[in-house]
Amino acid sequence: MIFIDVCVGSSCHLMGSHEIVKLIQxxxxxxxxxxxxxxxxxxxxxxxxxxxxxxxxxEEVYTGITPSNFREFWENTVMPAIKNSEM
Ligand code: FES
Structure with missing residues (x-):
């Protein structure tokens, strides 16, 4: 089990948090x-x-996530973290 928190603070909100949440969902x-x-x-x-x-x-914070680099972020960072958390 892993916790993913998407920042919805004002700066990140303007940068498209909502879209990143949708991609993760x-x-x-x-x-x-x-x-x-x-x-x-x-x-x-x-x-x-x-x-x-x-x-x-x-426990790690990653910055600069956008719809265009989301795929890379998901495959290279999130999926390995999910797999690690299963062990
Ligand atoms: S609004 Fe500050 S890190 Fe997201």
């Missing part, structure tokens, strides 16, 4: 990960920037 549904992932929104993670949304996966 789609992945969770398509891959049947409902039992493995707890998805929530959170307030500012203190890492605002202009390149994208901040997302916390477990």
């Amino acid at each position: 789609n992945e969770i549904a398509n891959r049947h990960l409902d039992d493995e992932v707890v998805l929530s929104g959170c307030f500012c993670l203190g890492k605002c920037n202009r390149s994208g949304v901040s997302v916390k996966v477990g």
Whole structure:
């Protein structure tokens, strides 16, 4: 089980948090990960920037997530973290 928090603070909100939440929800549904992932929104993670949304996966905060780099983020960061959390 892993916790994913998408920042919905004002800066990340403007950078498209809502869209990132939707992309994550789609992945969770398509891959049947409902039992493995707890998805929530959170307030500012203190890492605002202009390149994208901040997302916390477990204890790590990743910044600059956008719809265009989401696939890479999901495959290279989130999926391995989910697999690790299963062990
Ligand atoms: S608003 Fe998201 S890190 Fe600050």
